[in-house]
Structures are given as structure tokens and as C-alpha cells.
Amino acid sequence: MRQKIEQCLRRGPANSAVLARELDESTGLVSYHLRQLAKHGLVEEVPELAKGRERWWRAVPGDRRFPPYSRQTPEMRKALTEMHRLNLAELIDSARRFEEARDTLGPWADAALFSRATLRVDPDQLRAFFEEYVALLYRYSAPERGDAPEARTVLVRLLGIPETG
Numbered sequence: 001m002r003q004k005i006e007q008c009l010r011r012g013p014a015n016s017a018v019l020a021r022e023l024d025e026s027t028g029l030v031s032y033h034l035r036q037l038a039k040h041g042l043v044e045e046v047p048e049l050a051k052g053r054e055r056w057w058r059a060v061p062g063d064r065r066f067p068p069y070s071r072q073t074p075e076m077r078k079a080l081t082e083m084h085r086l087n088l089a090e091l092i093d094s095a096r097r098f099e100e101a102r103d104t105l106g107p108w109a110d111a112a113l114f115s116r117a118t119l120r121v122d123p124d125q126l127r128a129f130f131e132e133y134v135a136l137l138y139r140y141s142a143p144e145r146g147d148a149p150e151a152r153t154v155l156v157r158l159l160g161i162p163e164t165g
Helices: 002-009 016-023 027-039 074-104 106-110 123-140 143-147
Strands: 043-045 056-059
Touching (some): 002 016, 002 027, 002 043, 002 056, 016 027, 027 043
Antiparallel strands (some): 043 056
């Protein structure tokens, strides 16, 4: 539920009633989850949009990282495994929707990027690669870059999995 709320808020601010309709959930349940997300700094109120008791929310962009596997509790491992499963399902669904809409996207139809590569690195080099990747994302996600009229949100994901066999 919280991932779905955050995903909706990435498209722009919304209140609990709008989110409840979009997610087909009760306003009370959505409000509860919004408060929990806010408690952890993942969403924040947008006071300039508030009217009376109506609270508006937006996603808080950020670099969210979790402890390495070796420092996770069994409960955290279970939760993160489920979160990764949901993220992968979301990625597959996003790719499917893009393919279905591609004929209507004009110049954006050519915008799907795909790269497949293999690195041979040790754990320290892999961490360094990841830090450079994150720095590159930050460089291209500067707020002034999104002001162009033709700018769109682009979903970027990096998945690196060591071979096991």
C-alpha cells in the first residue's frame, strides 16, 4: 500500500481522498499510511494546497538505502525480499504499459533505453560503481532540468546481481 501511495505521489501532490479513489481503498486507511510515510520522511505535507482540514501530500525524493544483507535482521530480510518482489512486478508492469502506449508517444516512443552488460569486479569496486551511478542520477535529476516543456518523468532502475553458478 505504501509503495503504491508513494508511486502515485511521484506524479504530483494529492490528498487522501484522491489517493483513496485511485487505489480503491478507504480514505482512513490511506491517511494512516500517509502519516506513517511522513513519519519516516518519505512523504511530506504541501501546506500551500491545504484547504481547511484537507491535507495534501507529495513524495520526498531521496536516495533510499537499506543495510547490507549481512546486517539485516531476519524480519528485515523478509520485508525487503517482498519489497524487491513488488518493485520487480512494478517494473514489469511499467514496461508493459509503455509497450502498449508506444504508438501514441511520438518522439518518446524512441526513449526506452536498454543496456545489458557484465562487469568483473570485487565488492569494493561494485560499491564504487554504484556510488558513481547514484551521482550520475543526481546530476541529471537536478530540478532545473525538469522545467523544459518536453520533460517527462523517466523510470530508471539499476539491477546488479552477482552470478552464483
